[in-house]
Amino acid sequence: MELLGEYVGLDGQQRLLRVPCEAPADADPFQGLLSGVAQMRELVAELFDPLVQQEAQDREAAAAEEADGSTPNMRLELMTLRTRDTCSSD
Amino acid sequence: MQAADAGAGGGAEGADDGADGPGSPGGAGEATAAALGRAPPVTRPRHAPRPGGDAAATAGRTGGRTYVFALCVPFPSAVEAEIACGSLAPDAEPHGGVVEKQLTVRGSVLAVRWRATNPRLLRISIISFLDQLSLVMRTMQRFGPPATR
Secondary structure, three states, X not given: OEEEEEEEOOOOOEEEEXXXXXXXXXXXXXXXXXXXXXXXXXXXXXXXXXXXXXXXXXXXXXXXXXXXXXXXXXXXXXXXXXXXXXXXXX | OEEEEOOHHHOHHHHOOOOOOOOOOOHHHHHHHHHOOOOOOOOXXXXXXXXXXXXXXXXXXXXXXOEEEEEEEXXXXXXXXXXXXXXXXXXXOOOOOOXXXXXXXXXXXXXXXXXXXXXXXXXXXXXXXXXXXXXXXXXXXXXOOOOOO
């Protein structure tokens, strides 16, 4: 007997989380299940923590760009133009 | 405990080959495979249609903007799985527009499937469910098996 979790991300990548939950023959079956649920909880947290952090970073980057009012390409063009102006005035 | 990558090169539609499915022997293995929407092992006939479709195929159909998580919980008996489902199903998702959750019972296996557009809220929902599931199991453990009539 095992607890089985299956995750599918935005890119279609799959992750399987398997947690055995067999209890000894004379033991309460729920004891094995409870232990398995606790382990699955940890696995889920480990699986999602980097995803949540990445999504938060992406959101911050998008918000910063929006607040700046320009994209990285536009900023590069502005810098190039300013450099030309500086060189031409010399 | 194990966490394994499963066929990353196959894409969203490539998860239906059952190669990495549970495949555990006995009725629980079939129910688990059916609950996750995977084809059961070829040596056993399929008894019922899939309850909710393959998790990977679901994500593919939504255009790839959805996170999907499926969980199968084997109970000692079908009655206990039904009791757990009845206890956990009424809890509405606080962020229903972002996270969807569906519970089904296949034999003695409780299957749960989440679809969400936000990984943080999805994580919260899954962990909250596992906490509630743990409480339900402790209650069943404390009060014993259902009385037969």
